[in-house]
Amino acid sequence: MANQAAISLQAICYSRGSLSLLDQRKLPQETVYLEIHTAADGWSAIREMVVRGAPAIAISAALSLAVEVSNSDFKGTAVDAASFLVERLGYLESSRPTAVNLSEATVKLQNIVKKVAETTSNPEVVFQAYLEAAEIMLTDDVAANKSIGCHGAAIIASGLQTKQLSVLTHCNTGSLATAGYGTALGVIRALHSGGQLERAYCTETRPFNQGSRLTAYELVHDKIPATLIADSSAAALMKAGRVNAIVVGADRIAANGDTANKIGTYSLAVAASHHGIPFYVAAPLTSIDGSMASGEEIVIEERSPNELLFSHGGLGERVAASGIDVWNPAFDVTPSNLITAIITEKGVITRNVEGFFAITEFMERTA
Known part of the structure; x- marks a missing residue:
């Protein structure tokens, strides 16, 4: 060490x-x-x-x-x-x-x-x-991430009628989650460098707190105007009109666009849909698993109960009553109908006329 x-x-x-x-x-x-x-x-x-x-x-x-x-x-x-x-x-x-x-x-x-x-x-x-x-x-x-940032900044800015955007993100998708620059956080970096970002909002991302420990750390390091919020306050922030767009990463994207990402992503997508806020997924093409027809086939990892029973994601003192049962999935799946577009290093995947993501056609066209 x-x-x-x-x-x-x-x-x-x-x-x-x-x-x-x-x-x-x-x-x-x-x-x-x-x-x-x-x-x-x-x-x-x-x-x-x-x-x-x-x-x-x-x-x-x-x-x-x-x-x-x-x-x-x-x-x-x-x-x-x-x-x-x-x-x-x-x-x-x-x-x-x-x-x-x-x-x-x-x-x-x-x-x-x-x-x-x-x-x-x-x-x-x-x-x-x-x-x-x-x-x-x-x-x-690193090259792919910078391309994702460029495509993401362009699609988000073009879809909104304001010059200064406030963007919410979840978990950590920056330099600490990649070889450098980041995916969803790379989009925020690109918006900031282009003078189009008013403020970034990051969730704490319970129970391991990747947002408060890592994303906040990166945003402060890069001097990007940013605010940390509790996971449970995201819907209230949207209702208050303080969020123009949401951009998150992905751990696996099925062939129909269903996306597995850090637990809590699905809740954000539901709230975004209710409030009419565009919800983007930013990920490299390697995150797309064409062998899985839908998110129903994605295996969801369950983490140790200790991450909930003890503070600091399982590393601190006990905070829960002894004897309580725990369910601690690391990820959830956001259905494709809640996703506005998928941002990749080769461009942006949008919906076809049937309302589904034309992922196969996109990958064949950009191969």
Whole structure:
């Protein structure tokens, strides 16, 4: 473990053979980085919420195995190397089941190493191919996020008749949840840099408080005018006319546009619909799972009861009566009919004439 100066909001610090992850459980009071040496270290960091956010989870998983590979003295054939990587990637995928980015990344990386193993007898060639593919994920994510921010700022501003917008977001979707810049928070950053943002509102995001601990931290760091609200006050804020648009991230988007995101997102979408406020989802195309017809098929992760029984997301003193039962889903699913549009790095997915999201057509057109 190493303490590092908070020079930037970089959650993932990587160079070949070395990986450290910002321990987001300790923010904003402490800036502590955990050194990751193996895939097992990466699995634990993801599972225990050291790192969170769908893009960051996938990248951290891939790079944790990259570090293990870089520092190993592997003995075996190219086929053995591919088998080792495929097995370790499958293990990493089990750390958090809801975020599609992780499963998409593992399948993509598994296919790469298996294909390379068919063309060589040298295990180092297989490992090199894996390292290059994992490292590309890191750089590609930042570029994709900035593109999401640009498309998002344009669509939100064009749909409203005011020059200064107030935007509400939920959970954390910024530099701390990605390789950098962010998805939904990237849209807010883009609006701010373009002089179009009056104020950002962020929810506390119970029970792990990613909004109050992480999003607020990023907004203050970037000097973006912002206000923190309790989760339960969001509808009242909308009723008061203080929100022009809502933009959230996504952990998995089904083929029909149904979107799984941090618990509480569905409540925001229902309230937004009631108040006539546009509700946007901002996510990379890797968050879209075309194999799932609807949100009914999305597996929802349930977290430890301790996150509700104890303060600070399970890390503090007990706050609930002993013996009480707990239901603590980490995510909920927002039906597509409550979503105004889905903002991606390739553009904005809107509805077709039947009222459904033409996701398949969009992905074919932008491939």
